Amino acid sequence: MCAAGLPRGVVLMDAGYGANTALRRDITALELSYVVGILSTTTVWAPGLEPLRPKAWSAADGLPSSCAAMESISRSRSRPWP
Numbered sequence: 001m002c003a004a005g006l007p008r009g010v011v012l013m014d015a016g017y018g019a020n021t022a023l024r025r026d027i028t029a030l031e032l033s034y035v036v037g038i039l040s041t042t043t044v045w046a047p048g049l050e051p052l053r054p055k056a057w058s059a060a061d062g063l064p065s066s067c068a069a070m071e072s073i074s075r076s077r078s079r080p081w082p
Contacts, residue, residue: 002030015039 002008011027015037018024027034038044045051 002032008032010035013037018042 011032011034013023013034013036018036018038019042024034024036043051
């Protein structure tokens, strides 16, 4: 529509399309305004902001809880070799 020179309007989308990050990014790149439903689990940032990077992990911090849990499960299921 943009390439055809049609008048630009507001793009309206439901949460099914709102879950598609690439689609929202592409619509923004076309400089179109949009209103979109999103799921409550979708994270959004104000224009010009971006998500914080995760904290760096070091061995001094110990194992992350999920790793510690997996290690515990692994030990509990180990069997001596005959």
